[in-house]
Amino acid sequence: MADLxxxxxxxxxxxxxxxxHEPPYPGAIEVLHRWREAGVLVVVVSHASQFTIEADVERTGLQADTVLGVHDKAPAFLELRLRLGAGVALGDHPADLxxxxxxxxxxxxARLDGQPAFAGTTSSFSDWREMDHLLRKVGA
Ligand SMILES: [Mg+2]
Known part of the structure:
Protein backbone atom coordinates (compact mmCIF):
# COMPACT_ATOMS: atom_id res chain seq x y z
CA MET A 1 0.00 0.00 0.00
CA ALA A 2 1.56 3.29 -1.12
CA ASP A 3 0.61 5.21 2.01
CA LEU A 4 2.23 2.77 4.43
CA HIS A 21 5.56 -13.10 30.19
CA GLU A 22 2.84 -10.46 30.56
CA PRO A 23 -0.27 -10.09 28.38
CA PRO A 24 0.12 -7.70 25.41
CA TYR A 25 -1.27 -4.18 25.57
CA PRO A 26 -4.84 -4.01 24.24
CA GLY A 27 -4.93 -3.94 20.46
CA ALA A 28 -1.16 -4.41 19.97
CA ILE A 29 -1.21 -7.83 18.33
CA GLU A 30 -4.31 -7.04 16.26
CA VAL A 31 -2.88 -3.78 14.92
CA LEU A 32 0.45 -5.40 14.03
CA HIS A 33 -1.36 -8.21 12.25
CA ARG A 34 -3.46 -5.75 10.26
CA TRP A 35 -0.33 -3.89 9.14
CA ARG A 36 1.28 -7.15 8.15
CA GLU A 37 -1.77 -8.12 6.12
CA ALA A 38 -1.47 -4.73 4.39
CA GLY A 39 2.11 -5.59 3.37
CA VAL A 40 4.13 -3.89 6.12
CA LEU A 41 7.02 -6.06 7.37
CA VAL A 42 6.79 -6.41 11.14
CA VAL A 43 10.23 -6.61 12.74
CA VAL A 44 10.52 -7.01 16.50
CA VAL A 45 13.79 -5.51 17.76
CA SER A 46 14.44 -6.10 21.44
CA HIS A 47 17.36 -5.47 23.75
CA ALA A 48 17.37 -9.13 24.80
CA SER A 49 18.91 -12.46 23.88
CA GLN A 50 17.66 -13.97 20.65
CA PHE A 51 16.25 -16.95 22.56
CA THR A 52 14.37 -14.83 25.10
CA ILE A 53 12.71 -12.53 22.61
CA GLU A 54 11.80 -15.32 20.20
CA ALA A 55 10.18 -17.32 22.99
CA ASP A 56 8.15 -14.36 24.22
CA VAL A 57 6.97 -13.34 20.75
CA GLU A 58 5.88 -16.91 20.13
CA ARG A 59 4.01 -16.97 23.45
CA THR A 60 1.83 -14.03 22.43
CA GLY A 61 0.93 -15.49 19.02
CA LEU A 62 2.32 -12.47 17.18
CA GLN A 63 3.17 -13.33 13.58
CA ALA A 64 6.30 -11.25 12.98
CA ASP A 65 8.40 -11.31 9.81
CA THR A 66 11.65 -11.04 11.76
CA VAL A 67 12.54 -11.19 15.46
CA LEU A 68 15.88 -9.72 16.51
CA GLY A 69 17.50 -9.83 19.92
CA VAL A 70 20.23 -7.18 19.84
CA HIS A 71 22.65 -5.40 22.13
CA ASP A 72 22.39 -2.09 20.21
CA LYS A 73 19.34 -1.18 18.15
CA ALA A 74 20.91 1.56 16.03
CA PRO A 75 22.87 -0.75 13.67
CA ALA A 76 19.84 -3.04 13.37
CA PHE A 77 17.58 -0.09 12.49
CA LEU A 78 20.10 1.21 9.98
CA GLU A 79 20.48 -2.18 8.32
CA LEU A 80 16.68 -2.46 8.02
CA ARG A 81 16.38 1.01 6.53
CA LEU A 82 19.14 0.41 3.98
CA ARG A 83 17.73 -2.98 2.99
CA LEU A 84 13.99 -2.26 3.10
CA GLY A 85 13.65 1.47 2.50
CA ALA A 86 11.02 3.55 4.26
CA GLY A 87 10.26 2.39 7.76
CA VAL A 88 9.33 3.57 11.21
CA ALA A 89 10.48 2.63 14.71
CA LEU A 90 8.22 2.22 17.72
CA GLY A 91 9.49 2.13 21.28
CA ASP A 92 9.06 3.37 24.81
CA HIS A 93 12.63 4.16 25.88
CA PRO A 94 14.93 7.11 25.18
CA ALA A 95 17.46 4.57 23.85
CA ASP A 96 14.89 3.55 21.21
CA LEU A 97 14.52 7.18 20.16
CA ALA A 110 4.68 4.22 23.06
CA ARG A 111 3.20 5.92 26.12
CA LEU A 112 0.99 3.01 27.11
CA ASP A 113 1.46 3.48 30.84
CA GLY A 114 0.85 7.22 30.70
CA GLN A 115 4.48 8.35 30.38
CA PRO A 116 5.20 11.92 29.25
CA ALA A 117 6.32 12.41 25.64
CA PHE A 118 10.04 12.72 24.86
CA ALA A 119 11.32 15.65 22.86
CA GLY A 120 12.30 14.68 19.32
CA THR A 121 9.70 12.01 18.64
CA THR A 122 7.76 12.10 15.39
CA SER A 123 4.57 11.20 17.23
CA SER A 124 3.35 9.17 20.17
CA PHE A 125 0.47 6.95 21.13
CA SER A 126 -1.15 5.99 24.40
CA ASP A 127 -3.37 3.30 22.88
CA TRP A 128 -2.40 0.93 20.08
CA ARG A 129 -5.63 1.60 18.27
CA GLU A 130 -4.43 5.17 17.57
CA MET A 131 -1.55 3.77 15.55
CA ASP A 132 -3.70 2.49 12.69
CA HIS A 133 -4.36 6.13 11.86
CA LEU A 134 -0.91 7.55 12.68
CA LEU A 135 1.02 5.07 10.55
CA ARG A 136 -0.82 6.14 7.42
CA LYS A 137 0.51 9.67 7.80
CA VAL A 138 4.18 8.71 7.58
CA GLY A 139 4.20 6.37 4.59
CA ALA A 140 5.83 7.34 1.31
MG1 LIG B 1 10.97 -1.05 25.69
Whole structure:
Protein backbone atom coordinates (compact mmCIF):
# COMPACT_ATOMS: atom_id res chain seq x y z
CA MET A 1 0.00 0.00 0.00
CA ALA A 2 1.56 3.29 -1.12
CA ASP A 3 0.61 5.21 2.01
CA LEU A 4 2.23 2.77 4.43
CA UNK A 5 5.91 2.31 5.29
CA UNK A 6 7.70 -0.83 4.10
CA UNK A 7 8.51 -1.93 7.61
CA UNK A 8 7.87 -1.29 11.25
CA UNK A 9 10.66 -1.95 13.75
CA UNK A 10 8.90 -2.47 17.05
CA UNK A 11 10.35 -2.67 20.55
CA UNK A 12 8.89 -5.35 22.82
CA UNK A 13 8.91 -4.57 26.55
CA UNK A 14 6.89 -1.44 27.27
CA UNK A 15 5.64 -1.33 23.68
CA UNK A 16 3.91 -4.61 22.75
CA UNK A 17 3.87 -6.11 26.24
CA UNK A 18 4.56 -4.41 29.58
CA UNK A 19 7.31 -7.00 30.16
CA UNK A 20 8.23 -10.55 29.17
CA HIS A 21 5.56 -13.10 30.19
CA GLU A 22 2.84 -10.46 30.56
CA PRO A 23 -0.27 -10.09 28.38
CA PRO A 24 0.12 -7.70 25.41
CA TYR A 25 -1.27 -4.18 25.57
CA PRO A 26 -4.84 -4.01 24.24
CA GLY A 27 -4.93 -3.94 20.46
CA ALA A 28 -1.16 -4.41 19.97
CA ILE A 29 -1.21 -7.83 18.33
CA GLU A 30 -4.31 -7.04 16.26
CA VAL A 31 -2.88 -3.78 14.92
CA LEU A 32 0.45 -5.40 14.03
CA HIS A 33 -1.36 -8.21 12.25
CA ARG A 34 -3.46 -5.75 10.26
CA TRP A 35 -0.33 -3.89 9.14
CA ARG A 36 1.28 -7.15 8.15
CA GLU A 37 -1.77 -8.12 6.12
CA ALA A 38 -1.47 -4.73 4.39
CA GLY A 39 2.11 -5.59 3.37
CA VAL A 40 4.13 -3.89 6.12
CA LEU A 41 7.02 -6.06 7.37
CA VAL A 42 6.79 -6.41 11.14
CA VAL A 43 10.23 -6.61 12.74
CA VAL A 44 10.52 -7.01 16.50
CA VAL A 45 13.79 -5.51 17.76
CA SER A 46 14.44 -6.10 21.44
CA HIS A 47 17.36 -5.47 23.75
CA ALA A 48 17.37 -9.13 24.80
CA SER A 49 18.91 -12.46 23.88
CA GLN A 50 17.66 -13.97 20.65
CA PHE A 51 16.25 -16.95 22.56
CA THR A 52 14.37 -14.83 25.10
CA ILE A 53 12.71 -12.53 22.61
CA GLU A 54 11.80 -15.32 20.20
CA ALA A 55 10.18 -17.32 22.99
CA ASP A 56 8.15 -14.36 24.22
CA VAL A 57 6.97 -13.34 20.75
CA GLU A 58 5.88 -16.91 20.13
CA ARG A 59 4.01 -16.97 23.45
CA THR A 60 1.83 -14.03 22.43
CA GLY A 61 0.93 -15.49 19.02
CA LEU A 62 2.32 -12.47 17.18
CA GLN A 63 3.17 -13.33 13.58
CA ALA A 64 6.30 -11.25 12.98
CA ASP A 65 8.40 -11.31 9.81
CA THR A 66 11.65 -11.04 11.76
CA VAL A 67 12.54 -11.19 15.46
CA LEU A 68 15.88 -9.72 16.51
CA GLY A 69 17.50 -9.83 19.92
CA VAL A 70 20.23 -7.18 19.84
CA HIS A 71 22.65 -5.40 22.13
CA ASP A 72 22.39 -2.09 20.21
CA LYS A 73 19.34 -1.18 18.15
CA ALA A 74 20.91 1.56 16.03
CA PRO A 75 22.87 -0.75 13.67
CA ALA A 76 19.84 -3.04 13.37
CA PHE A 77 17.58 -0.09 12.49
CA LEU A 78 20.10 1.21 9.98
CA GLU A 79 20.48 -2.18 8.32
CA LEU A 80 16.68 -2.46 8.02
CA ARG A 81 16.38 1.01 6.53
CA LEU A 82 19.14 0.41 3.98
CA ARG A 83 17.73 -2.98 2.99
CA LEU A 84 13.99 -2.26 3.10
CA GLY A 85 13.65 1.47 2.50
CA ALA A 86 11.02 3.55 4.26
CA GLY A 87 10.26 2.39 7.76
CA VAL A 88 9.33 3.57 11.21
CA ALA A 89 10.48 2.63 14.71
CA LEU A 90 8.22 2.22 17.72
CA GLY A 91 9.49 2.13 21.28
CA ASP A 92 9.06 3.37 24.81
CA HIS A 93 12.63 4.16 25.88
CA PRO A 94 14.93 7.11 25.18
CA ALA A 95 17.46 4.57 23.85
CA ASP A 96 14.89 3.55 21.21
CA LEU A 97 14.52 7.18 20.16
CA UNK A 98 18.31 7.64 19.98
CA UNK A 99 18.67 4.53 17.82
CA UNK A 100 15.87 5.70 15.51
CA UNK A 101 17.44 9.16 15.14
CA UNK A 102 20.80 7.59 14.40
CA UNK A 103 19.25 5.42 11.67
CA UNK A 104 17.09 8.33 10.43
CA UNK A 105 13.82 6.52 11.05
CA UNK A 106 10.66 8.33 12.16
CA UNK A 107 10.01 7.41 15.81
CA UNK A 108 6.68 6.77 17.47
CA UNK A 109 6.83 6.76 21.23
CA ALA A 110 4.68 4.22 23.06
CA ARG A 111 3.20 5.92 26.12
CA LEU A 112 0.99 3.01 27.11
CA ASP A 113 1.46 3.48 30.84
CA GLY A 114 0.85 7.22 30.70
CA GLN A 115 4.48 8.35 30.38
CA PRO A 116 5.20 11.92 29.25
CA ALA A 117 6.32 12.41 25.64
CA PHE A 118 10.04 12.72 24.86
CA ALA A 119 11.32 15.65 22.86
CA GLY A 120 12.30 14.68 19.32
CA THR A 121 9.70 12.01 18.64
CA THR A 122 7.76 12.10 15.39
CA SER A 123 4.57 11.20 17.23
CA SER A 124 3.35 9.17 20.17
CA PHE A 125 0.47 6.95 21.13
CA SER A 126 -1.15 5.99 24.40
CA ASP A 127 -3.37 3.30 22.88
CA TRP A 128 -2.40 0.93 20.08
CA ARG A 129 -5.63 1.60 18.27
CA GLU A 130 -4.43 5.17 17.57
CA MET A 131 -1.55 3.77 15.55
CA ASP A 132 -3.70 2.49 12.69
CA HIS A 133 -4.36 6.13 11.86
CA LEU A 134 -0.91 7.55 12.68
CA LEU A 135 1.02 5.07 10.55
CA ARG A 136 -0.82 6.14 7.42
CA LYS A 137 0.51 9.67 7.80
CA VAL A 138 4.18 8.71 7.58
CA GLY A 139 4.20 6.37 4.59
CA ALA A 140 5.83 7.34 1.31
MG1 LIG B 1 10.97 -1.05 25.69
Missing amino acids: PNFVAVDWNGTVVPFF RAALEAELPFFQ
